Amino acid sequence: MDNKKIRNFSIIAHIDHGKSTLADRILEFTNTIEKRDMQDQFLDTMDIERERGITVKSQAIRIMYKGHKLHLIDTPGHVDFSYEVSRALKACEGALLIIDGTQGIQAQTMANVYLAMETDVKIIPVINKIDLPGVKIEETKQEIYEELGYEEDEILLASAKEGIGIEKILDTIIERIPAPAGDEKKSLKALIFDSHYNSYQGVILYVRIIDGEINKEDKILLMGSQAKYEVHEIGIFEPKMKKVDKLTAGDVGYITAGIKDITKAKVGDTITSAENPVDKPLPGYREMIPMVYCGMYPTDNDRYNELRDALDKLALNDAAIRFEPDTSEALGFGFRVGFLGLLHMEVTQERLEREFDIDLVITTPNVVYKAYYEDGEVKEIHNPAQLDQSRLERIEEPYVKAEIITPDDYIGPIMKLCTDKNADHKGMEYLSSDRVLIKFNIPLRQIIFNFYDRLKSVSSGYASLDYDLIGYKESDLVKLTILVNKKPVDALTTIVHRDDAHYRGRQLARKLKEHIPRQLFKVPIQASIGKRVVSRVTVKALRKNVTSKCYGGDVSRKKKLLEKQKEGKKRMKKVGSVDIPQEAFLSILEVDDE
Amino acid sequence: MGKGLYIHIPLCFKKCNYCNFVSYPISKVKFKITDYIKTLKKEMKEFENEKIDTVYIGGGTPSLLDPEEIENIVSGIKQNFKVSGLEEFTIEINPFDFNIENIRKMQKSGINRFSFGFQSFDNNKLEKLGRIHRRRDLENIKKYREEFNNFSLDLIFGLKNDIKLIESELRKLIEFNPQHISIYNLKVEKNTKIFKMLENNKIELDNEDAQSKTYSYINRLLKENGYNHYEISNYAKKGFESKHNLKYWRFKPYIGLGVSASGYYDNILYTNYSSYDKYKNNGYKSIQKEIKKVQKRYFRIMMGLRLKEGVILNKEEYSIIRKFFDKNNLDKYFIFRNKRISIKEKYFFISNSLIGRILDELF
Numbered sequence: 001m002d003n004k005k006i007r008n009f010s011i012i013a014h015i016d017h018g019k020s021t022l023a024d025r026i027l028e029f030t031n032t033i034e035k036r037d038m039q040d041q042f043l044d045t046m047d048i049e050r051e052r053g054i055t056v057k058s059q060a061i062r063i064m065y066k067g068h069k070l071h072l073i074d075t076p077g078h079v080d081f082s083y084e085v086s087r088a089l090k091a092c093e094g095a096l097l098i099i100d101g102t103q104g105i106q107a108q109t110m111a112n113v114y115l116a117m118e119t120d121v122k123i124i125p126v127i128n129k130i131d132l133p134g135v136k137i138e139e140t141k142q143e144i145y146e147e148l149g150y151e152e153d154e155i156l157l158a159s160a161k162e163g164i165g166i167e168k169i170l171d172t173i174i175e176r177i178p179a180p181a182g183d184e185k186k187s188l189k190a191l192i193f194d195s196h197y198n199s200y201q202g203v204i205l206y207v208r209i210i211d212g213e214i215n216k217e218d219k220i221l222l223m224g225s226q227a228k229y230e231v232h233e234i235g236i237f238e239p240k241m242k243k244v245d246k247l248t249a250g251d252v253g254y255i256t257a258g259i260k261d262i263t264k265a266k267v268g269d270t271i272t273s274a275e276n277p278v279d280k281p282l283p284g285y286r287e288m289i290p291m292v293y294c295g296m297y298p299t300d301n302d303r304y305n306e307l308r309d310a311l312d313k314l315a316l317n318d319a320a321i322r323f324e325p326d327t328s329e330a331l332g333f334g335f336r337v338g339f340l341g342l343l344h345m346e347v348t349q350e351r352l353e354r355e356f357d358i359d360l361v362i363t364t365p366n367v368v369y370k371a372y373y374e375d376g377e378v379k380e381i382h383n384p385a386q387l388d389q390s391r392l393e394r395i396e397e398p399y400v401k402a403e404i405i406t407p408d409d410y411i412g413p414i415m416k417l418c419t420d421k422n423a424d425h426k427g428m429e430y431l432s433s434d435r436v437l438i439k440f441n442i443p444l445r446q447i448i449f450n451f452y453d454r455l456k457s458v459s460s461g462y463a464s465l466d467y468d469l470i471g472y473k474e475s476d477l478v479k480l481t482i483l484v485n486k487k488p489v490d491a492l493t494t495i496v497h498r499d500d501a502h503y504r505g506r507q508l509a510r511k512l513k514e515h516i517p518r519q520l521f522k523v524p525i526q527a528s529i530g531k532r533v534v535s536r537v538t539v540k541a542l543r544k545n546v547t548s549k550c551y552g553g554d555v556s557r558k559k560k561l562l563e564k565q566k567e568g569k570k571r572m573k574k575v576g577s578v579d580i581p582q583e584a585f586l587s588i589l590e591v592d593d594e
Numbered sequence: 595m596g597k598g599l600y601i602h603i604p605l606c607f608k609k610c611n612y613c614n615f616v617s618y619p620i621s622k623v624k625f626k627i628t629d630y631i632k633t634l635k636k637e638m639k640e641f642e643n644e645k646i647d648t649v650y651i652g653g654g655t656p657s658l659l660d661p662e663e664i665e666n667i668v669s670g671i672k673q674n675f676k677v678s679g680l681e682e683f684t685i686e687i688n689p690f691d692f693n694i695e696n697i698r699k700m701q702k703s704g705i706n707r708f709s710f711g712f713q714s715f716d717n718n719k720l721e722k723l724g725r726i727h728r729r730r731d732l733e734n735i736k737k738y739r740e741e742f743n744n745f746s747l748d749l750i751f752g753l754k755n756d757i758k759l760i761e762s763e764l765r766k767l768i769e770f771n772p773q774h775i776s777i778y779n780l781k782v783e784k785n786t787k788i789f790k791m792l793e794n795n796k797i798e799l800d801n802e803d804a805q806s807k808t809y810s811y812i813n814r815l816l817k818e819n820g821y822n823h824y825e826i827s828n829y830a831k832k833g834f835e836s837k838h839n840l841k842y843w844r845f846k847p848y849i850g851l852g853v854s855a856s857g858y859y860d861n862i863l864y865t866n867y868s869s870y871d872k873y874k875n876n877g878y879k880s881i882q883k884e885i886k887k888v889q890k891r892y893f894r895i896m897m898g899l900r901l902k903e904g905v906i907l908n909k910e911e912y913s914i915i916r917k918f919f920d921k922n923n924l925d926k927y928f929i930f931r932n933k934r935i936s937i938k939e940k941y942f943f944i945s946n947s948l949i950g951r952i953l954d955e956l957f
Contacts, residue, residue, distance in 0.1 A: 520927070520944065520948075543806035548781060549781070550843075551842050552598075552841075552842045553856040556881075558897075569954075577922065
């Protein structure tokens, strides 16, 4: 089949606009998947994706339709995962842009469209959920025209849930999205747009062939790492992996080449022929910079090495994860791990726990600060405990440019939220008669604590948010240390604004008090800035822990109870002589900043 | 020294709200009491000719049985065990069933100690606990006080405001001048009625601090009245400590008979089936576990630390614990006399934490 009959496309959408459901319907409609094998959100293979109803990883699948090969690359919708979207788009010539007709354009829709425009892919706008009673088709069309510039006749209508409009969408893909432009006669040039690790085959590379072709036993060169391999297996996703003889220009599929060293096969790298290499690699991907760091420690300290291996494997197909070894007095050996945002952090934590079966203690996340010391040293602070307040000249924190799109009913409470969070208002514009775009700059630190949840709650779920790093700015920040039974707990150290320090210290101490069970002796919890204690609470000494009635029939039961007590203690972390439960290390996330 | 013998009567008139023992309300029970006693006597054969010096008939509510039925059990004991050295023979009595004629018959059969489940003198509290007797039943027993020369009374505390109620409860209890008193801190177990009541806000409990204060108050008042606080929940006039129960706390062998009863015999810790059919037809025992030397030490220390007298450590245990205490400043909670270690009375109420520390260090 020549590549005139190939179409490579993505589906991009704001979270919850129905992207995965539409993908499901397309697979069903084209009989790519038998109905009896169908389960909701078919492409979301991770448990966590199905449970949370989100897509985390891209997926690639071949669909045969009216004599054409359509390659669908599914993408995530959450702001944390926009890098996955941009990766997927680089492997495509076109994209379906899904807009929920009951909600209209959202912040993430715009962000995705900008990404798509940067990569030059053809966009097909689709208004979804047209079966719902609250759908506003005309208004949404108007918005799409005004904000994105698409004419009314370019916009498709669909209900993924009811299977309406699927055929039209497929026909339009063939009609409007250009066939891949590559030349199969040229030397091999292919993009690695994703990968995963399999213990039998090593790294499985998801590839888009730009030029040339790839065959079994070909010698290949990964241009970034300069590593050479021999191809073991070639295949496509149908949606299960299926071996084929070769992939040619325009194709999307996978290859394996016995790659065991996962650092050699980076996503974004270019594959070429080892014998006849091309001169220049593909542009590759923008390096993702983690914006949020937290400590991750195995609950069981003996599993440090397993955690390192697991992080290595996750980092293979999640280019945004960064990690470095870290030790904490309270938590032992672990890692400081960088993420794009909080959801990214949560998802990674869950993947580590589920896919690798490693129980973790996570510390409070923080952004990356820049500390300027009196002696001229400049240090990036990934871990608040490392900030040396005593010789600090000034400190800078990251700011983001944020955009909120909301029905205008909620402007009031959203503006209040922004003010509470020290946002710097940069303007507001009406997208339609009742929907506005609010722009502001805000410290990233403010976004990672409860911002998204509070935005959703003050807007009854209607407001959407997108943000982008704009740079660093000096701030009056201080290191807030928590002492439990007079001992500083490194894992609980945070960096806060001086004006909030008292309040935060008090709240944090109170939250910790709720988490730390009574011990044999009373335990003071203090929050301090430098040597000055700003807040103090006390966990009273344990007064009751007794089995009152214990006779001949209770011997085994009592033993079980004591063993359970021992297990419970083992799951806690010891700071000095105080047992602290693992949840306590995240208490700051529960601190409300009303 | 002889062994202890426990006999379980898994019947009651109605289950108390806090009870999670195996006991069947008499209206629902499928088997006949005479049949149950027949099986009990058969089970005795498993331990034939064993020397016994204490017997305890508990439940459930053994006082539901007729004196003749009890006599039947007693004669079974006499036939199957060596009882020449029998020192203490206790039966539990629900105040609701109190009948002096029955008691006298039991005394004639050889029962010499009676344990009354008073639990409270407050009708409102008795109602919450799901007890079927009332205060007047207790007043009635008082009239016959002189006919008993060894009896024990039980109380429960832990409900909301028990901290206020406790003084009058204790005063009333002391008026009976019992030789022995057991006072239990209410434990709300899952799968009990009281658990649901707590969940649905039908009852409340005193908080941890109030319960601890109540306990201290009990200890003080009973000491003032001449009672020896010899175990976490037990108090006795000198020489009236329960010989049978001391066997449990010293982890000495005891035989348990009847549905769901447990025993520690021949280095086996066992528990009988809790369904009567299985108990009767499948060889009585559902769980049997051999207790090796190390485990024996575990249990002896676990149980022994409930006692004021504490437990004697062996040389190795002693040196481990001595080092552990020095490192963790634990001396303030314990009394060390030679190699005997015990928890200070003041800290009985947190004994699970303290016993846990010791066992975690040793085993």
